[in-house]
Amino acid sequence: MARSSRSNDWGFPRWRGYGSSREAQSIRLCDRVGCDRAGNCPAPKSPNSPERWMFCEDHAAEYNRGWDYFAGLTAEEAAERESDERRDNSGYRESAHYGWAGPGDGSRSRDEMRALELLGLESDASFEDAKKAWRRIAKETHPDVNPGNADAAKAFQAGQAAYDVLRAAEDRREWKG
Incomplete structure (x- = not known):
């Protein structure tokens, strides 16, 4: 029996899907x-x-x-460029509620990562770990414990801000979850 050289692409219906052709693709x-x-x-x-x-x-x-996106820039120029781009791209902020817009480790935003770093925690730390770290820092740096110590007051305020960022993020997660 002779082998047929007929193509399956003749007539209607096509026996192969559209887009599948015999030509070599570049x-x-x-x-x-x-x-x-x-x-x-x-x-x-x-x-x-x-x-x-x-x-x-x-x-x-x-x-x-x-x-390195910031190669050749001073710290001030890099900060200015970052703030300009944040301002220009502020319209994309609305996508953050989908949970994939943050630049952190995939589950946390950049602010959360900075807050964890300030509290001396790893990126995978739980909110309970953050609460314990904040209490430890607050006991050491509270202005009532260190009256007149400006460095301790700054450290206390930074710790409070870091804890507030993490608490707000935890509240968002609980609300969304």
Whole structure:
């Protein structure tokens, strides 16, 4: 019996799905020298340039590890740029209630991470741990215990602010949960 060379793509209905064709598809290779994997992750060649490198996932991760957005800026310039971008991107803040918009460890916001750091806790600490750490700091730095000590008063105020941030976040989680 002779083998048929007839295509399944003739007439109606098509026997194969649309978009599945026999033509070879063009794949851009990773721009890293010696890599033969598909380059599907764009990376800027230079700041404010529309030109892009196309890397595979591993080489894109390597490239991003070395990227410093604030390179060459003083601390004041970096803070000014960050505040400008926060102001310009304030419209995206409304997505924070979906729980994926925060820049922390995936479950906490940047402010929460700073508050945990100020209380001397790890990023995976519970709210009860934060409460204990705040009580310990408050006992050591309370203005009634250290009258006239400006450093202790600043430390107390910073601890109070950190605890307030974590308490508000915990209240939001309980309300949402």
